Amino acid sequence: MKVSFSLAALLAASLSQAQYLISELSFGHAGRISPAESRGQIPNFAVQGNPNTPEVLSNRIILTPLAPGNQRGAVWGQQPLLRTQWIADVDFRANGPDRGRGNLNIWLVRNGPATIGAGSIYTVGKFDGLALVIDTSGGSSGMVRAFLNDGNTDYSRQNNVDELSFGHCPYNYRNLGRPSQVKLRQTAKSFRVELDGHLCFESDKISIPTGYQFGVTAATPDNPDSFEVFKMVVMADNSDTGAVRNDPPKQQNQNQNQNQNQNQARGQPAKANSNNNNRNDGEYADEDPDIFQTSKTQFMDLHNRLQNTNHQLSSLQRTSSRHQQQDEKRHEDLTSLIGQLRADMRKLDDITALNTRITELEKDIQGLRKELTRKLQSTERTFKSTLSDHHSTLSEVVMSKTPGHKFLIFSIIGTQCLLVAAYVVYKRRRASMPKKYL
Structure with a gap:
């Protein structure tokens, strides 16, 4: 009995902390977006577009196709969010050419289908709520920006809308080949945005009230660019005590007064259970055992509580499956990283061998340098000795080969003697020649 009581206590504690799906605000969580009998319609959601309506497939919504351009598409939830602590997951994919452009807007606003329609943050006027914009404005590879408005600021009249954002972070989302996940989480202490499991920004000064509608x-x-939405899942926490019921306050007070009058008529004390006002659809409030007087009421209470427990267990199973998938993905990532690390280690071994070869090459080059230096020095000594011997005999050779002055003098004198002899002979012959008279 003690063991079963401990197990029951652990189960109750886990159920109290579990998150449960808000099905009327979600689509795509069951594998199909549009059931076969819906014929392209999404339960609890409305699809609109301009000039063409977005195409609804079995597993995704194509808000804007690759062609033609200048398209606007939207999907809006028809039910408002009535929880103060919630988580919203949006899986989308953006594909397009290198210079493709466009923007994806995730809204949580009041009366979204009428106020926003298929518009974007750059064309919408006044709105009341939150807008999360994903685009490549400013020439960046991708940016996520968050905007708030209380219905007084007209965004269509702003010269620079990006300056109005209260939180932003870079995010490369185009042509990844896989869906990207955007998670919006609001707790009792903070509001945060996560991208693919990584924190984008967080603020403890932001709290979105209830009664707003989700839309993309x-x-x-x-x-x-082609923007495709695969799912939008909204979940709430069982610890959320600020949930709002759809019943108007006056009707609740009337029901409480009627119950008190009935209890007083039966002779029972009128006990106001404060938990009834805060009870949401995901948990069952504690009841006074005195009110279960018949077996039917006891069976109904037991049935409702078992059904609620079954729902919570299903939510736990889905959460466990999701965590298991994430763990498997992390395991695959770690395995791939380890493989890359091993490949890098093999490259380090190659680098070690290369360093050894470089060291051997340095030794060979140093030996070759010494050998060349020795040979150059030997050649220099041989050349110097040869030139010194050549210079010592050069003057003697020049002197021996140069003709003497005697030969020159004899040549000059002999030439003059020959000229004198020739002149004398000429004079004698001229004198011996007969003279002619006119």
């Missing part, structure tokens, strides 16, 4: 819109220019 996309808009593209002439060179468009």
